[in-house]
Amino acid sequence: MRSGPWSWLTLLMAAGTALAAIQPLPFRDAEEEARFRRLTAELRCMVCQNQSLADSDAPLAADLRREVLRLMQEGLADEDIKRFLVQRYSDFVLYRPPFRADTLALWLGPLIVLFAGLTVLVVVVRRNASRLRRDASQPLGEDW
Amino acid sequence: MIGRWLPLAIFASLGLILFAGVELNRGRERGTVPSPLLGRPAPSFVLPALRETEPMVDSETLRGRPWILNVWASWCVSCRAEHPVLSALARRAGVPVIGLNWKDRREDALAWLDRFGDPYHAIAFDPDNRVGIDWGVYGTPETFLIDAAGIVRYKRVGPLSPEIVEREILPLLAGSSP
Secondary structure, three states: OOOHHHHHHHHHHHHHOHHHHOOOOOOOOHHHHHHHHHHHHOEEOOOOOOOEOOOOOOHHHHHHHHHHHHHHHOOOOHHHHHHHHHHHHOHHHEOOOOOOHHHHHHHHHHHHHHHHHHHHHHHHHHHHHHHHHHHHHOOHHHHO | OHHHHHHHHHHHHHHHHHHHHHHHOOOOOOOOOOOOOOOOEOOOOEEOEOOOOOOOEEHHHHOOOOEEEEEEOOOOHHHHHHHHHHHHHHHHHOOOEEEEEEOOOHHHHHHHHHHHOOOOOEEEEEOOOHHHHHOOOOOOOEEEEEOOOOEEEEEEEOOOOHHHHHHHHHHHHHHHOO
């Protein structure tokens, strides 16, 4: 809704000529291009659901690719370029969120859940094992 | 005894977590990202005016009083929906409403204004998204409120509605004018 015509345009472009729609940028050499690809693959396109800057045909993504290359050519390090974008578009532009107090649950949550699952597994297996041992140690013919 | 209830307890706590997640996100609009500009100095800009006969639009000249920045484009359908609300706000607010014409073509933008009316105090022309990037613009229309000290106090992504103007913008303006 919000960016109406653009989303339609994006859809149309994606339908056929996804690669052709991404306009070529003036890279100085292959190394620069490789660095650019690595960096833009880690940055999120703001207007598409879950596409990186590298992948997106959205006009805004094209602007930001141009900006990223400009900053690279000005001599900024990858971290500085990410900071530049985060200052403007928030952490949302980063595919890999920073490790901070307010993202602890995000980073550690899966580990905690995994650990809890392992604990439950170990407890269940041990209990069953000891029950089996107990059963085995009792002579079968007791009731006879 | 405890072992018997453990699965139910785990299920209940998982359910609680999911419910909390849904509940906490209820009021939030899908897809809007909070601006990191809030509480920070507004990015300054000097851009040509949309009307070539008018002087450059310089954000420094706005310092010392609150103002509103509205990002729009002629291709933006929601901007058209927002237009009457913005016009009413511009009449009532008593502060300059500056337009940032974003990723648009000059003739399209001018035709749009001719057709629907021009609510803006001045309009800066940003066809290649130079200033838009500095303001973190990603979906028109966007509306910023800048206080007299040049600090961004409010940002809305998406069209303004009379309710939003009444509930969010006018109280902030009343609070920030000297």
